[in-house]
Amino acid sequence: MKRLYIITAFCLAILVCPPSSFSEAPATSEQAAAVEQPAAKEPNGPAEILASLLELRKNLKEQMQLSKKKLEASKSDAEKESLEKEISQLDKQLSENSNDFERIATGIEPALFAEKKPEVFSWKEEVASLVEPAIKELKRFTIRARQKTNLKDKIAELEQLSAAANQGVAHLEEVSVQSKNKQVVKEVKGLEPEWQNIQKRLANKLELAQRELAQLEDQEVSLVESSSQSVRNFFRDRGRYLIMALLTFVAILLGFRLLYRLIVRISVRLTGQQEERSFKIRLLYIIFQVLSVVLAVIGLFFVLYLAEDWFLLSMAIVFFLGLAWTIRQGVPRLWQEGRLMLNVGAVRENERIMMYGLPWQVTTINVFCKLVNPSLDTELRVPIENLIGLTSRPFDPDEAWFPCRKGDWVEVNGGSRAKVVSLSHEQVELVERGGRRIFYPTEAFLQACPANLSRNFRMKVPFGISYGLQDKATDEIPRILKSYLEKRMEEEGYSKKCLNLLVEFMQANSSSLDLLVIADFDGDVADICKRIERAIQKWCVECCTQNDWEIPFPQLTVHKAEG
Incomplete structure (x- = not known):
């Protein structure tokens, strides 16, 4: 009952299970034996115990002397071997009796003064001791199937031997009938009883094995019934302990997470600053994570230990040992991830990083990190291991994150x-x-x-006039043309979107004097920029028509040489 109270108190402490969860724990074999067998009346003091041991020693010596006399008088090898084993057992009991007498008389364990042999650690033996309960449990689950298989193999072997024995007896009878030599017949007749005994013994063994197999087959149930019964037995015996151990594991993890959040909130209230992502809080987070996992595993082991379920305990130990052996190769990677989570690695929060060919802002570094591209309005959630090997940098607030936005x-x-x-x-x-x-x-x-084009754009429209206007092409005509264009833009409603307008002389071309109209527009009219370009060409032609300016076309001039 003390063990049950300890389990109940532990479960109440972690706020997981009711106090009566372990009230039906199965008694151990020693406890069962103590219940079934009445307690023997023990002597009142050491003197009576020592007297009892002396009486027992006397009886053992008398019995040993008697066995030695029988051994000397015996002529049978089998009887001698049996007597030698009996004498050896009596000698062992005498040695134990002497040790018990010395221990009770002195009140000290004699083994304390015995020379201890150096213990040699063997990891194979340690692993075998951990796996042994699981193997025994699996053997218990498959005992019926193995018994049935062994009986079938035994029956097949006995049938083969019985057939050979029958054949031998029949052959002896045939020889005794056919032989005319009396000496041969006599010898054969002498062999017949021995072989008949072999025949009967094999027949009896075969019949017994067949009966045992029939009994096993009669006791068999369907697979569904067997599975359901196994499940019921599991939850009745071990299911409760397993569930309680898992609940303890989860409760410790959740408890540490809640405690971490409580500490963070108290820290923020005391300092009056948002320090959730400071180095101290990050370090505290990692410490809580590691500590919660370690204590959760210890709590799981502790519940199974108190329940004295060595099968589940050994399976849990083997599982976590295998898990630790698996992740040991990732220790360097875990170290790098820890540096990232502490924000002291190559990638840091609120810096710019290149990934998937695009720049991203690292907003949060955790087990899963958040990357944001403000221009794309996209947020990525990537595992922290994907950031290993990358490097971030501080960025300027005016840096572009993408050439355009949606709607540009x-x-x-x-x-x-x-x-x-x-x-x-x-x-x-x-x-x-x-x-x-x-x-x-x-x-x-x-x-x-x-x-x-949605961030403002510039439009350049070339336009040519005749060489006959050469004296006005660089000053007067550009001024008149600009005034006309401003007037028409006002009429068409483009003047508010036109940020700048220039008309300049561009070049003296082969057939024309080229002017250049330069117009800067707001990005709001980017969708009709080609329409505006055509309108400017149209307005240039209209201005030339109103002012009688000749618009040239490609010409070929031929000069005749004087002869």
Whole structure:
């Protein structure tokens, strides 16, 4: 009962199980023996015990003398061997009697003064001692199947031997009948009783084995019934202990997690600052994680130890030893992950890192880390081991995270304009005017160096006039043309979106004097930039018409040489 009270108190301490969970623990074999057998009346003091030991020693010596006399008088080897074993056993009992007498008389264990043999540690023996309860339990589960198999093998062997014995007896009878030599017949007749005894003995053994097999088959139940019975027996005997051990394991883990959160909240309230991600809190988090796992495993072992279920305890020890042996090769990697979680590694929180060909902001480093790209509006949750081998850096607030955002108008490879309708770290989806959709892998999209028109853009429109206007081409005509363009933009409603407008002389071409219209526009009109470009060309022609400026065309001039 003391063992049961200890288990109950332990479970109450971790707030997991009711106090009566262990009330039906199976009694050990020693306890059962103590219940079934009445307690023997013990002597009152050492003197009576010593007298009893002397009386026992006297009886043992008399019995040994009697056995030695029988051994000297015996002529049978089998009887001599039996008597020698009996004498050896009596001698062992006498030695134990002497040790008991000395121990009770002195009150000290004589073995304390005996020379101790050096113990040699053998890991094979230690592992075998751990696995032994599990193997015994498995053997107990399969005992019926093994008995049935052994009986079938035994029956097959006995049938073979019985057939040979029958054949031998029949052959002896045949020889005794056919032989005319009386001496041969006499010898054969002398062999017949021995072989008949062998025949009967084998027949009896065969019949007994067949009966045992029949009894086992009669006691067999269906697989479903056997499985259900095994499950019931498991939960009745070991299931409770296993569940309590697992609940203890989980309760300790949760308790440490709640305690960690409580400490963090108290720390924040006392300091008045948000220190959840400070180095001290990170270090405390790792310590709590390691300590919670260690104590949870110890708690699981402790419950199974108090329950005295050596099968479950040995299986749990073997499991955790195997787990530790498996993860031992990952210790260097765990060290690197620990440095990352402490925020003292190559990758740190609130810094910029390159992954999957894109820049990311590291917002949280934990078992699973959070990476954010502000331009993509995408958040990734990646395991901490994926950050090993990478390096982060501080970033400027004005740094770009992606060439465009969703809804921007871009030009890819100097081609047609398209609107960005979908962005991710995997692909970019564009829609041209008219509805044609284009999909780019994000890496290919970045390699194409897209031009973002939604952040303002510049338009350059060349326009040529005749050489007959050479005297006005560099000053007067650009001024008049600019005034006309500003007027028309005001009329069409583009003036508010036009950030800058210039008309300059560009070059003297082969057939014309070229002017250049430079216009900077707000990104809001990026979707109609080609329409505005065509409008500027149109307004230049209208201005030339109003002012009678000749628009040239390619000409070929031929000079005739004087002869």
